[in-house]
Amino acid sequence: MQVAVIGAGAVGCYYGGLLLKAGHDVTFIGRQLHVDAINAHGLLLDTKTFNGRLPARAATDTTNLVPPDLVLFCVKSADTEAAGASLAGRLRPETAVLSLQNGVDNAERLSAVTGHAVIPVVVYVGSEMAGPGHVRHHGGGGLAIGPSAASEALAQMFQAAGVNITIADDISKTLWSKLIINCAFNALSAVAGISYGPMLEVEGTRDVVTRVVQEATAVARASGVAIPDDLLAHILNIPTLMPNQMSSTAQDLARGKPSEIDFLNGHVVRKGAELGIATPTNQALQLMVKLAERAKEGRRAD
Numbered sequence: 379m380q381v382a383v384i385g386a387g388a389v390g391c392y393y394g395g396l397l398l399k400a401g402h403d404v405t406f407i408g409r410q411l412h413v414d415a416i417n418a419h420g421l422l423l424d425t426k427t428f429n430g431r432l433p434a435r436a437a438t439d440t441t442n443l444v445p446p447d448l449v450l451f452c453v454k455s456a457d458t459e460a461a462g463a464s465l466a467g468r469l470r471p472e473t474a475v476l477s478l479q480n481g482v483d484n485a486e487r488l489s490a491v492t493g494h495a496v497i498p499v500v501v502y503v504g505s506e507m508a509g510p511g512h513v514r515h516h517g518g519g520g521l522a523i524g525p526s527a528a529s530e531a532l533a534q535m536f537q538a539a540g541v542n543i544t545i546a547d548d549i550s551k552t553l554w555s556k557l558i559i560n561c562a563f564n565a566l567s568a569v570a571g572i573s574y575g576p577m578l579e580v581e582g583t584r585d586v587v588t589r590v591v592q593e594a595t596a597v598a599r600a601s602g603v604a605i606p607d608d609l610l611a612h613i614l615n616i617p618t619l620m621p622n623q624m625s626s627t628a629q630d631l632a633r634g635k636p637s638e639i640d641f642l643n644g645h646v647v648r649k650g651a652e653l654g655i656a657t658p659t660n661q662a663l664q665l666m667v668k669l670a671e672r673a674k675e676g677r678r679a680d
């Protein structure tokens with residue numbers, strides 16, 4: 379199958395790399411540093427069970443992209459419109475487009491800029507770019523794909539490549555449940571620069587996490603999404619399962635990259651305002667991350 383990865387980063391190179399290893403024809407669209415390394419030496423796929431270079435094609439834009447059978451769309455949420463616009467006119471009607479992104483509205487936004495159906499996918503992996511063209515897998519790797527006519531065949535293809543994938547019967551619930559996990563932990567971990575285990579040991583953290591989850595759950599339910607009653611208990615248990623985890627927002631801040639906070643707690647705040655639901659804790663966390671981003675920008679400018 380011809381696959382295009384839009385956003386050759388931690389997620390795109392991990393899943394694109396697994397499809398490449400399984401024999402698919404994968405083209406990576408990404409930034410110059412990674413593109414040069416992939417074209418020169420192949421993709422370095424560094425997982426728990428495999429470490430090796432896989433010859434691959436890469437480019438910094440879609441100009442010469444042959445319309446693929448499958449697109450893995452893997453840029454950060456703020457880049458959805460710009461990267462999505464580069465796909466316009468490069469998709470066949472039967473091309474399957476998957477959004478492998480955090481947040482709940484990327485598939486919809488991507489569909490709006492491409493005019494093409496987009497299948498949302500919830501991603502449960504820990505991966506990072508450890509160097510140019512070098513993706514490192516830290517753990518997990520499961521996917522939950524939204525239902526569509528193509529989802530069964532796509533799930534089989536990912537399974538054959540070693541990916542644990544399920545077809546979600548209610549993808550909105552799955553997307554929102556992941557969003558609420560991100561709302562609970564990402565900002566606190568980022569602002570304090572602390573991992574989840576020690577973070578939850580500090581008195582008061584559980585209360586704040588609980589309020590964030592309650593606000594976000596109220597917004598989700600008012601939007602018609604069936605959030606399960608046991609989500610809070612599941613969330614409060616996550617630091618026991620991954621005590622050393624720093625949130626992706628913490629990693630963005632540490633690297634001086636813009637975070638996705640406007641699409642995490644920020645999404646809850648915007649939706650809450652539309653629905654008349656107060657979300658003060660989510661709003662405070664969104665603001666704290668934005669202040670931390672601004673402070674970093676200020677330090678760079680000095």
Ligand SMILES: NC(=O)C1=CN([C@@H]2O[C@H](COP(=O)(O)OP(=O)(O)OC[C@H]3O[C@@H](n4cnc5c(N)ncnc54)[C@H](OP(=O)(O)O)[C@@H]3O)[C@@H](O)[C@H]2O)C=CC1
Nearest residue numbers: 385386387388389408409452457461479480501503504505
């Ligand atoms: N990493 C992880 O473990 C997980 C990530 N996710 C989600 O997956 C999504 C992708 O995250 P992740 O892979 O970590 O992000 P990365 O930043 O590692 O990868 C995205 C890459 O795409 C590049 N890019 C952005 N726009 C373009 C463009 N128009 N053309 C070419 N390249 C472009 C970025 O460059 P630049 O940085 O220069 O903009 C970056 O190199 C996010 O929504 C994230 O929340 C979900 C679960 C786990």
Ligand SMILES: CC(C)(CO)C(=O)C(=O)O
Nearest residue numbers: 559560563564625626627
């Ligand atoms: C680690 C995890 C699962 C929860 O915060 C995550 O998705 C992130 O950091 O973005």
